[in-house]
Amino acid sequence: MDIQKIIAEAVKALTENEELLKAFNKNPAKTLESLLHIDLPDDQVNAVVAGIKAKLGLDDVLEMAGKLKGLFGK
Numbered sequence: 001m002d003i004q005k006i007i008a009e010a011v012k013a014l015t016e017n018e019e020l021l022k023a024f025n026k027n028p029a030k031t032l033e034s035l036l037h038i039d040l041p042d043d044q045v046n047a048v049v050a051g052i053k054a055k056l057g058l059d060d061v062l063e064m065a066g067k068l069k070g071l072f073g074k
Contacts, residue, residue, distance in 0.1 A: 003044070007051040010035060014056065021056075028052070 013035055014021045024031040028049040033039055040048065 003048060003051065006036060006048055007055060010048070010052050011055045014052070024052070 010032060014024055020031065020035065024035075029042075029045045032045060032048060032052070
C-alpha cells in the first residue's frame with residue numbers, strides 16, 4: 001500500500017470539495033475511509049490523516065483559528 005499515493009488522492013479530493021473537507025475536519029478517520037473506500041488499521045489511518053493535515057496545512061489553520069477565537073472571548 002502506497003501511503004503517499006493515498007495522501008495525494010485524499011488531498012486532491014478534499015481540496016476540490018468543501019463539504020468533504022468539513023467532514024474531514026470533524027471526523028478525519030471516518031471521512032478518509034469512506035472517501036477512499038478502504039478500511040485501514042488505526043495506526044495506518046492515523047499516519048495518513050497526519051500526512052493529509054500536513055499537506056493541507058490544517059494544523060496551522062486550526063491553531064490560528066483557536067488563537068483568534070480566544071481574542072474574541074469565545
